Amino acid sequence: MVDRRVNIWEPDAECMDREELELFQFERLQATLNRAYKNVAFYKRRFHDLGFDPEDFDDLEMLAELPFTTIHDLMDSYPYDMFAVPLKEVVRIQTSSVSARKPIVIGYTRSDLHIWRHLAARILVAGGVREDDVVQNSFAYGLFTGGLGLHYGAELIGASVIPTSTGRTHQQVRIMEDYRTTVLLSTPSYALVLADELEKQGRNAKRLNLRYALLAGEPWTEEMRAQIEERLKVVATDNYGLSEVMGPGVAGECLERAGMHVAEGHFIAEVVDPKSGERVPPGEVGELVLTTLTREAVPLIRYRTGDLTSLITEPCPCGRTLNRISRIAGRANDTVVVRGINVFPDQVSHLLQEIGGAEPPFMLVVSREQNRDVLTLIIEVTESLFSDKMSHQTALVEEIRNRFSLLIGLNPIVKLVERGTVGESGDEAKRVLDKRFS
Ligand SMILES: [Zn+2]
Numbered sequence: 001m002v003d004r005r006v007n008i009w010e011p012d013a014e015c016m017d018r019e020e021l022e023l024f025q026f027e028r029l030q031a032t033l034n035r036a037y038k039n040v041a042f043y044k045r046r047f048h049d050l051g052f053d054p055e056d057f058d059d060l061e062m063l064a065e066l067p068f069t070t071i072h073d074l075m076d077s078y079p080y081d082m083f084a085v086p087l088k089e090v091v092r093i094q095t096s097s098v099s100a101r102k103p104i105v106i107g108y109t110r111s112d113l114h115i116w117r118h119l120a121a122r123i124l125v126a127g128g129v130r131e132d133d134v135v136q137n138s139f140a141y142g143l144f145t146g147g148l149g150l151h152y153g154a155e156l157i158g159a160s161v162i163p164t165s166t167g168r169t170h171q172q173v174r175i176m177e178d179y180r181t182t183v184l185l186s187t188p189s190y191a192l193v194l195a196d197e198l199e200k201q202g203r204n205a206k207r208l209n210l211r212y213a214l215l216a217g218e219p220w221t222e223e224m225r226a227q228i229e230e231r232l233k234v235v236a237t238d239n240y241g242l243s244e245v246m247g248p249g250v251a252g253e254c255l256e257r258a259g260m261h262v263a264e265g266h267f268i269a270e271v272v273d274p275k276s277g278e279r280v281p282p283g284e285v286g287e288l289v290l291t292t293l294t295r296e297a298v299p300l301i302r303y304r305t306g307d308l309t310s311l312i313t314e315p316c317p318c319g320r321t322l323n324r325i326s327r328i329a330g331r332a333n334d335t336v337v338v339r340g341i342n343v344f345p346d347q348v349s350h351l352l353q354e355i356g357g358a359e360p361p362f363m364l365v366v367s368r369e370q371n372r373d374v375l376t377l378i379i380e381v382t383e384s385l386f387s388d389k390m391s392h393q394t395a396l397v398e399e400i401r402n403r404f405s406l407l408i409g410l411n412p413i414v415k416l417v418e419r420g421t422v423g424e425s426g427d428e429a430k431r432v433l434d435k436r437f438s
Helices: 018-039 041-050 060-065 071-076 110-126 145-157 169-178 188-200 222-232 345-356 390-408
Strands: 092-096 104-108 134-137 160-162 183-186 212-215 235-242 247-253 260-262 267-272 286-292 303-309 336-338 341-343 362-369 372-380 413-417 432-434
Touching: 018 041, 018 060, 018 286, 060 267, 071 104, 092 145, 104 110, 110 145, 110 235, 110 247, 134 145, 134 169, 145 160, 145 183, 145 247, 169 188, 183 188, 188 212, 188 222, 188 372, 212 222, 222 235, 235 260, 235 303, 336 362, 341 345, 345 362, 345 390, 372 390, 390 413
Parallel strands: 134 160, 134 183, 183 212, 212 235, 362 432, 372 413
Antiparallel strands: 092 104, 235 247, 247 260, 267 286, 286 303, 336 341, 362 372
């Protein structure tokens, strides 16, 4: 019989009896609720208004009765209001980019970093990484959590990590061949960009040493997986993480590639109906809601991720007992994630109002062209905002683009269209069209 546990980083935690796991979750949740109540003014107010005393929390199911934490709550807490520890206990600060001006600031204590390393190691090992691997990490290093998060996990395993970060694709491809990279960590679209570059440079993927690719950070499809596996000659796994709750390592696929095991000893994953907020049964698609169980610096209770997925509770042949979530199927609200940055239509609306005094009908369109995400802002020409003079229009488009880039950190293509093209403006109007999912 094959010993599958060699592919499991922390067998005791990843293959724990479910009853034992729930007891674990309960104890950790109780401690988290107490800490949040004591140390975070936001939660103190929340619980107080609700008449909820964490001391009364005596059943895991009671979690479903607590209110959600939203991204807006986090934005309002800029920079440190959600921190449950004094800054002197914080040893790392990263951000989740919502807007360039006001990102969500995430802190880590020593213990948070220790756990993060191990959870990153878990998904790496689950995706095939061993200590003798050469890991090329093409996630962005810096304020984003992708680069550093996986970096330390791979080092912990003992793999040789090449911190290439993103960009300089021609160089990445040379490194990949010359340094005999065996594992690629990147976004799915960047894996395809690398495949294109390989072809362009006349290099043959078969001559590379690549075996595995661990991909995350944006929506992708099974078709893309097949394409990446074929073109790079790898086994590709999907993983999931978001900066607000930690970074990469929240969930990841094993080599069965049938859903991502959630690190349930550290996070409770609920899937809820995005409208009613009620839990939906396993197998049904809804919005992923995460509660942190071990985070010291920034504990989050019922954080609405905005990501659509479903819970898989059937046992996995790999031996892990941790429940899985299915591939992210899109966004629950009208935000859209482009290159790791959340874009809210409301932000765009305010920006256009600031410039023109009134909001013209607009639409954000995200598409994938040559494996890169392209954001287009389509605006209807209205009298208040645009004069007929071509020179004015050009200047205005330039101003919108500049301010958009300053506020959100992305450079959109700005297109002006005739009246009535985008459709009726108003609350019901759809302001986001994500073509990556169609
Ligand atoms: Zn599995």
